[in-house]
Amino acid sequence: MKLIPSFGEISSKTKDAFKRFPVTISWAILGTLFTIYTVESGDFDDIFYGKIILTFILGISWFIAARFFEEQFKTSKEWFMVIPFVFMLAFYFHLPSDKTRFNNEFIIRFILYFISGHLMVFVAPFILKWNKSAYFNYLKSVFVAIVRSLFFSLILYLGIVLALLAVKHLFNVDIKGERFFQIFIICLGIVNTWIYLSDFPKDIHSQIAIDYTKALEVLVKYILIPLVILYLIILYAYSLKIVINWNLPKGWVSYLVIALSFLGFIIQILINPIQKTSDSRPIKRFHPWFYYLLLPLIGLLFVAIFKRVNEYGITENRYFVLVLALWILAMTLYMLFSKHKRIRVFPLSLAAIALVVSLGFWGAFSVSTKSQVSRFEKVYNDIKNTDFTTTYQKKDQLRSIINYLNKKEAIDKVAPVLGYKPSTAFNTKSSWQLQSKLMDTLAIKVTDKPADKYRNYHYSINEFNMLIDIKGYDLLKNIYLGNSGNKKEKTIDKYRFSLQEESNIIAIWKEDELIGNINCSELINKLKQQDKNYNIDSSLMTLEKEIASLKVKMLFKSISMPNPNKEDKNYMVNANTYILIKENAE
Template sequence: MALPSIQNLIQDIRYVIMRFPLEIAFAIIGSIAAIINIRTGYPDTDQSYWFTRVIMTANLGLLFSLSASLYLESRAVKGPRLYLFKIIVALLASGLIFLLNPALQEDDYQRFFLLSLAGHLLVSFAAYVHADSVQGFWQFNKTIFLRFLTSVLNSGVLYLGLAAAIGATKFLFNVDLGSNSYSILFVLIAGIFNTLFFLAGIPKDLDTLNEDFTYPKALKIFTQYVLIPLATIYVIILLAYEAKIIIEWNLPKGLVSNLILGYAVFGILAILMIFPIREQEENKWIKTYARSFYFLMLPLIVLLFLAVGTRVFRYGITENRYFLIMLAIWLLGVTIYSLLSRKQNIKVIPISLCIFTLLSIYGPQSAFSVSEYSQKKILTDIFKRNNAFKDHKMTRLKSISAKDGNRAARTLRYIIEHYDYQALQPYTNANLDHVSDSLEHTKEATKANKYSRKYFLREAKVSWVQSQLGLGKFSSSAYGDYESNEKRMIEDAYVVKNKQPDLTNVAGYDYVMQDHSADNSDVTVSGNLSITKTIKNKGWVSVKINNDSALFDLKALIGTLPKDPAKQDGYKFNGVAHEYNLPSGALSIVQETKNFRIVYQVNSISYSRGENKVLKDYIYSYGVFLIKVK
């Protein structure tokens, strides 16, 4: 096999640059910005955010410029008009740098992802918007997909080889190229080499693809024996679950949405991959599979709407739920089209998905606008319900239930974290811009470093608004999934402590073992006493001393505790949990074994109760073990 000459390599590079000059320019600009960002080493500075915006814009500029180039080539546009249209698209794409600013709006990371998804979809059909040939469209996407896989493989091998060379140079010659050399090498290969290699493989003569009926046998094997069985497994599980819901008449769990989308992805991907060979005599089953797939999608789409609607009804719309709703609507549209249309134009799938994606990014119908409106309505409805909304303004709450208080506090945090103070300005008489300026000039804020300053100010804003509206004592914890936090609003947390945790009566016992954590531990005492503590789920603690074992039932202990903590000594509610103190005798568990008497003296125990005061399984405790040898 003859190796490619340097001259041929230079000609290929020159061909790619001449055909896609703006795309290469965006790749180089993005790579340079990434390298500078790596070398600065300060990921949360204004300078770093500017370079991040450049990288985002370069990525989108490359995608939209490539889409424009493919469309213009398909329309046989040449000469000055070709470059004029390309420059206009490049300038419009470059203008996104003024829209995307993740330093101020973290949602811009999501907007960038959505714009990038829309750009990739646009590349897939830009050259075939006007063409009737579905065959050429399929062959084009097969070609660029395989080219993408090839470019990733080559780039990966090249990176590993050069990275090994850098490591060998340092090991053999003690030449250190710097700690960032591997990251910079990755950017150069992924940003420039990979882009050049991929663009070089994009078909030039798009019309000839309409007459190309070749089909990789491996693709059919992969689809027939991997994708379709996976889709079948998904649909069996989902239909069984749907039957269970109908029989038990229960609302569906949130996870079912992911399973339905997984089935849709595997099924649609399988249909797209085997589409060109559906008319062959030996492949008549493909049409049967496609039609049955879409028929089975109908009840699953109903289940998807039910699962999403249940959570929207309870907790309102967030960005993630908005995307699920849009996907459900899109799947319904594609399913109805595929069942009713005789033409079966598979271009409908990427084109419609691209349109839905673009609609969700900006405008009053976007995910962010709809989510903001929904969360603000939830907040104002809580204040209206508690007589704290007057003249379209929220006023200070005089009294509110724990459930409404926690929900209002968490909704406030969600709004401030996603949309900042300005989203709340219409509902308060305070000038939130002045408040924000004041918080930025506090002693604590000025002392905070640049990395933590943003998070400190966010917490300060949340605390200030909660205090002004009478929600200071309620939890606004934002850790974990928002929906999970919403579920936890209906739970009550308890912390019960020993009145005298630092004073333990050890009279009559031979050994004392401190229990400071929720971890398992091994302790050896006096050389011949081996003690192993094991935390078990469902509220059990196991202690093994030599060959003797004892189980301590924390659930049973909690069952003996007073049901009304407000009447107990030292009771307080800090907005997160009910806390109170009890004498040590009420927090002791005694177990007898063959050779030992063991007392677990609990100094603190934490637990939660859900709806109807049902005890939850997550229970944490610490204290001391008193051990007497018989």
């Protein structure tokens, strides 16, 4: 298959592609035009338009997959194209309201549907009919189509951009920056999609002649399989270390086992049509030895996952890792014991899982919320039973749970434990204020100082709804004190403020004359006695002093200190502060 076809071939394939995929291409054109309009009108970042753009993006792969699936039937099933359209409508109306930001849940759900749609493209023509040779050729066509469409789109985009830049600089024509983004949208949305769809043969199942190139064999034999062996050596060496030291595995090992599994499955797909006939021993023996060697590592994967779940509960991330572990185990057992070993099961099952885990009480979002609420109840009751006196670590665990639930907009789920709804009790629209007020209301006292790994040497107040009393002062300015910034930025009228190096002394200059210093050491010592670093009471971050003929008030928004190995490093590195001054104070 040629990578770069002739112009006539492109023109012919373009017409055929529209006849074959009229709904998909029309959808891509509408989505592209709508996105261009939002860029032109300045509404690209608006939540309402963002919902529509996401729906258009999601629909392309699902309409392609639906068309491929429909082509498996002998008679036309045009009505089948309604299914992805209904799915797009359901997705759109399930998105948050126009005045709400996209939270992590909706972003993750979009990614899951996006992945699922693309996986369905990889398998849709072979759901009802199976031929491993035709499937291999189909996957090769998909890969070539992706490379070719991206290559053509990129070349076209760069060519047009260079032409516009030439016109702009040679003829002094004013070209808005938005035009370059709009051209990018056209190339990606219309050109890329159209060229991609023009590369698929009509009779997919009749393409059974295997053309297994030498380059592909070299890639598998000398690059991919050696990488698998390398990962296996590393993981088995780590497993031996665990047995010798009798330690539980680190959570990071989960990602390496998952990466190894995916690499092995990809190799299996690549060698599937030639494995039995190949003269290469690594290719011929890849199955079943890879799967036998993978089984113990899957056990290691489950141990690592359940260790983290037992310590910190289930989050979306741990849920997905656990589901992937179960899927890897299922695929491994399938490849070892199934008679058919049809590799379409890889993308098909993963696409189905991506859909299933996003919905219902069994889904990632519901399970993770319930797990963290249960964990909150346990930690909260432990602290409550000790009269709200506990270690810094346990308090930090509670704060972490509250922060997690707050980001998920599920903080009111802890109402049965607390006896009240935090959102109602604190009556604030700020999510940051909500979790801060909840922690402050609990008034938890700590019995120890935080270890360095829990310490944060940056202190800040809560600026939301903060009022600054300017009575008795003439001027107010927000100033950054530190090594960066110029003198003008640190000056109020003719007075300049500077933080002395490795000290808590703030020097005050009148023009070029030093008129006095403000020592912040007492303030720093009080801050270090606090068991929290944020939402500090503003009174603890305020200093007032009279110097010569100047009255000064400093309200620090934030103060940063070095993270010391020694206790004597109690000086400010930088500070962000409001400074109020009055001359000729009596």
